[in-house]
Amino acid sequence: MPVPGRRVAIVGMGGAFPDCSGLGEFNEKMFAGKALIREWPKAVEYNKQIRSTVSGYITEAEMGLEAIYPIPGVEYPETYVDTLGRIPDINLATADMGSVWAMIGAKESIEMAGWTKAETESEQTGVVIGSGGGGHQILRLAWHGFFELKKKARLAGSHTVDRTMAYREAANVSCLIRNRGVCESIISACATGLGNIGYAYRLIKFGLQDRAVAGGVEGTALETFIGFDAMMVLSRGFSPAESSRPFDLNRNGFVCSFGAGIVALEEYEMAKARGAHIYAVIDDYFNNSDGDGNMFYPSSDGQRRLWEGLSANVEIKPEVVKVHGTATPVGDIIELLSVVDKLGESGYHVSAPKSQFGHMLGAAGSVELITAVMMLENQKVLPCINSDTLNPELETFQKNPNWKGSLKPVSEYRHLIPKEVIAREINQVVCLNYGFGGTNSAMAISRDI
Amino acid sequence: MENEELERKEILDGLLEVLRTVRTIDPARLEGITEETDFLTDMDTPSTELINIAAKVEQKFGVEFEDDDIDDLGSKVKDIINLIIKAKARAQE
DSSP states (O other): OOOTTOOEEEEEEEEEOTTOSSHHHHHHHHHTTOOOOEEOHHHHTTGGGOSOOEEOOOOTGGGTEEEEOSSTTOOOOOEEEETTSOSOHHHHTTOOHHHHHHHHHHHHHHHHHTOOHHHHTSTTEEEEEEESSOOHHHHHHHHIIIIISOOOGGGGOTTHHHHHSTTHHHHHHHHHHTOOSOEEOOOOGGGHHHHHHHHHHHHHHTTSOSEEEEEEEEOOOHHHHHHHHHTTOBOOSSOGGGSOOTTOTTOOOBOBOOEEEEEEEEEHHHHHHTTOOOOEEEEEEEEEEOOSSOSSSOOHHHHHHHHHHHTSSSOOOOSEEEOOOOOOTTHHHHHHHHHHHHHOSSSOEEEOTHHHHOBOGGGHHHHHHHHHHHHHHHTEEOOOTTOOOOOSSOOGGGGSTTOOSOOSOGGGGGGGSOSSOEEOOOSEEEEEEEETTTEEEEEEEEOOO | OHHHHHHHHHHHHHHHHHHHTOTTSOGGGGTTOOTTOBTTTTSOOOHHHHHHHHHHHHHHHTOOOOHHHHHTOOSBHHHHHHHHHHHHHHHHO
């Protein structure tokens, strides 16, 4: 249970962001309203085997990494070399690309937080980081060698387990920073990023830890991409920058992207006492499930209960709602109308950062929480680019006699959905993320004033 | 006798080429390596890396080790050299 009076501050951030050299450039490009989505040469190579070829991908070179291949012509990255000297070789040997990003993000977050070595290595410092998928890139070639090429198991190397296990990012970060507190992962599809931070928030709020490095990761992997391509849920037919279009009438799917968002959390009074910069205070976190037995379809009822849970113990009156907003045909509008149902028809803005960088899957919630912190810092709302045309007609589900929400078409809510960056006073942002299986998560953060 | 020494020297040179590709081994520790050098105690090699070295050696020298051989493998350089010679001889039988 929460310990009365205990609050949680966000004191550091870091990670990996598409088409950006780091957090600074990410901040700059996001608030310039730019799209970070590009045509992905690796996907294009597969020609007609693949339906969508745009992504917010990140290459090894862009992260200052060089892959070492055991045999020329084989795609299996045996290990990585950090050309910028941030991560020791011994840690790189046990990491897939996403885990390397997690370690880089963790180092950046801790440095920004200003934690001492003793604080970082304390029993009161936890690591809670996860990703949506497995270590697909590593597993594919390990399995192919064994099952198809009939090679001995050991030819896959002795690091297949540590580089692909479900909690590999947390494990690698923990080994790097040598914390003595908890080391765990929360895995909840596209709610993973926010779920890990929410869980870490509770560890501190409940008095179990004083600090935590938390977040979500999704390492670039075509192996991950093609799973969604097969479902025909990815955007196609637009230029890369116009491909992710939440709320737009002509949206036809999401852009599968990759990245990492890591934050440093600390008990508020401790952070304040040592003079740390408080980037934001977490007001509360709540998560639940739809309970309707549907793996994919969003639930208006689940989202209504999500808002109720989030508002149960704290005042929720945000100037910005950072929505999940993937640009799939059904999800966006159900989500928007749930927001309207809770907050009314004016007084706030809806921000959909996926419109700029796509859907980072397991990293989505954490990278988007970082964008929410940046909105508080900059006092500007990130836009929903490409939301050019809002449907002037009612959605099909709004015509269902059992529909209990708004009976206005989406075009009536244009004033809530900015197409460009806008400046305004922002004291609170609510972040929403959902995942396959009907999992819903919400976090409210505020300025430290 | 001379041929055997020459063969062991050639294998050691090949083994060094393999070891230089193992990122968890400090290249400085490869200076002055002998057959008596111990991977674990002298070179601080993580124990999990030994199996990777064995797998790389198999590819480098075109041999295949038996699982029992790997299970019994010692941690000194000479142990791997002996294993390579054994595997080569077995392949010629």
